[in-house]
Amino acid sequence: MLVCLDPGHGGSDPGATFGTLYEKTLTLSLALALGRRLTDSYAVNVMYTRQDDRFVALSERARMANDARANFFLSIHINAGGGEGYEDYVYPGTEPTRTGRIRDILHDYIVHFLQKLGVDDRGKKEADFAVLRETAMDAALLEVLFIDSAKDRALLVSAEFQDQFAAAAAAGLADALRLPLKGGTPPTPAPTAPPPTSSPGPGVLYRVQVGAFHDRQRADALAAELRQKGYPAIVLPASDGGH
Numbered sequence: 001m002l003v004c005l006d007p008g009h010g011g012s013d014p015g016a017t018f019g020t021l022y023e024k025t026l027t028l029s030l031a032l033a034l035g036r037r038l039t040d041s042y043a044v045n046v047m048y049t050r051q052d053d054r055f056v057a058l059s060e061r062a063r064m065a066n067d068a069r070a071n072f073f074l075s076i077h078i079n080a081g082g083g084e085g086y087e088d089y090v091y092p093g094t095e096p097t098r099t100g101r102i103r104d105i106l107h108d109y110i111v112h113f114l115q116k117l118g119v120d121d122r123g124k125k126e127a128d129f130a131v132l133r134e135t136a137m138d139a140a141l142l143e144v145l146f147i148d149s150a151k152d153r154a155l156l157v158s159a160e161f162q163d164q165f166a167a168a169a170a171a172g173l174a175d176a177l178r179l180p181l182k183g184g185t186p187p188t189p190a191p192t193a194p195p196p197t198s199s200p201g202p203g204v205l206y207r208v209q210v211g212a213f214h215d216r217q218r219a220d221a222l223a224a225e226l227r228q229k230g231y232p233a234i235v236l237p238a239s240d241g242g243h
């Protein structure tokens, strides 16, 4: 599985600007943080359309991903123009396809994280962007907050925010693309099944629950701890989650 990360703009093209703050700088930081998060935790290969401050034409970005036969293309941008909040895009007409399904999952993870910070969800959108049109694989484009909103900008320039955003996006991509955790199959836990006489018939599933949290980050932290110990932990919404 190869994911191509595309930090928007670069070099002579700063993208949106606010004073001395450039979109091209923020997109690169976010893309590199996301790539680190992905390769640290998951069995996935990551490529970039740029890893430093250089100009790369839009068609060249798509061609790089196509030539490498990437499985997914993710373009990262910062919005501008007087709004605030987060939105993402797929190519027009692809929402009912696998592209849309991947975007929906990614969107849910990112918005779940951002809403805890009071960031608006501007929705799941479609647009005829060149990098979405010219890439041969599933592709999405993120507009991560507004550089000209003081509230959004305070988050965007924070290294902690950048890393937490990357963590949320990485978890979403891992779920959507079914990326295996790094290190292959965890060790098989010791057999704990009861003797056959008391064994239930096939089809009965027992879950082991070790915690329930209102704070998703605490749930994720516990799951990560369990995974480190070799248990294939997952985080699920509780059935009474609508508190």
Ligand SMILES: [Zn+2]
Pocket (backbone or CB within 6 Å): 008, 009, 015, 016, 023, 077, 078
């Ligand atoms: Zn942009």
